[in-house]
Amino acid sequence: MKGKKRVFLGILSFSFVFFAVLLIAFVYSLNSGKTEFYRYFMIATAFFLLTVTVLVGIALAVSFYVILSRRSSKSAISFISSFVDLFYPIVLFASRVLRIKEEKIEQSYIAIKDFFFNKDLKRYEPKDILILAPHCIQYSGCKFKVTYDIDNCRKCGKCQINDLVNLKEKYGINVAVATGGTLARKIVKDLRPKVIIAIACERDLTSGMQDVKHIPVYGIINDRPNGPCFNTRVDVSEVENMVKKLLNGG
Ligand code: SF4
Structure with a gap:
């Protein structure tokens, strides 16, 4: 789990350095413009890069604070959880540049989101829990x-x-089986759970966790001993342990 989290944070750190270097390069070239338009364009780009660099820096600092501190504030956790979603496309883009498999980024994203989920566990009624x-x-x-x-x-x-x-x-508790994102969204809309334990492959979990912003989601990656999308399996003890945690509040 620790290693998986590092992949995402490592690429976010790489992005921070990349944007910072780009920003410095732009600032140095500000005075080399020949026309007014060129200068304004460079200033606007430098301002944009400064904003992104500062945001990525804040995201990194809060991530490390939440990960390393024993107790973190709820607002810090929800803030950084949203930031991880916001910066996912940047991390994905950087991973392509670095030729890192997308599946590794998805696993790392799920590990980080699950880590934040565990840091902010609450007690729920059985009717509010959905698997x-x-x-x-x-x-x-099966027919x-x-x-x-x-x-x-x-x-x-x-x-x-x-x-x-x-x-x-x-x-x-509630348990439902969905054939895809559309049915999953309908189930969530109909059952109105307050917390979800979602089981799926890396890709579906990542998109599902980004989709459902207002409900906490704990993601469990399924096992595919027979290849993708065919007679898959899940670690039922992990599912049951999380159900117990949610019923007991930790
Ligand atoms: S356990 Fe699986 S195969 Fe058996 S009836 Fe239920 S869904 Fe079908």
């Missing part, structure tokens, strides 16, 4: 339609939908 699982976790040969209504599962044990239904019955 959102991907459709590919269902056994491909029962569990999307949206997981109670259609006959609990034969051929896939982990069985385990998720058990969690639903044991803790009285």
Whole structure:
């Protein structure tokens, strides 16, 4: 987990240095302009670079403060959580320049968001908790339609939908299976949970966590022993541990 967080923060640090160097270069070339228009263009660009550099610097400083301090204020956590979302495209762009696999950035983004989630854990009622699982976790040969209504599962044990239904019955929480982002958004709109445990692949989790801004989301990356989107699996003990934490407030 520590290593995964470092990838994102490392690239953010690289971006900070990159923007700072670019800013210095622009400031030095301010007086070399031949026309007034050129000078104004350079001043505007330098001002833009200064703003981005300062924002990235603040984001880095607050990130390290929240990560290294034992207790951090809620406002610092929510501030930096939004900043991580805001700077995700910059980090993604920098990772392409540095030829780092996108999946690594997504894993790092999820690790950081989960870390901040854990730092600001609250107690929730069972009815306010939603486990959102991907459709590919269902056994491909199963003829029962569990999307949206997981109670259609006959609990034969051929896939982990069985385990998720058990969690639903044991803790009285909401569990739903979605085929994609559209259905996931509809489920969230209908059930109005106050907290979500989302299970999905790196790409879907990253976009889903950025999508749902007003509800805290804890992301769990699924296992794909049979390749992507086919009979996938999840660490059910990790899901259950998080459910217990949310019910107990930490
Ligand atoms: S556990 Fe449920 S969803 Fe999975 S194969 Fe059996 S009936 Fe289908």
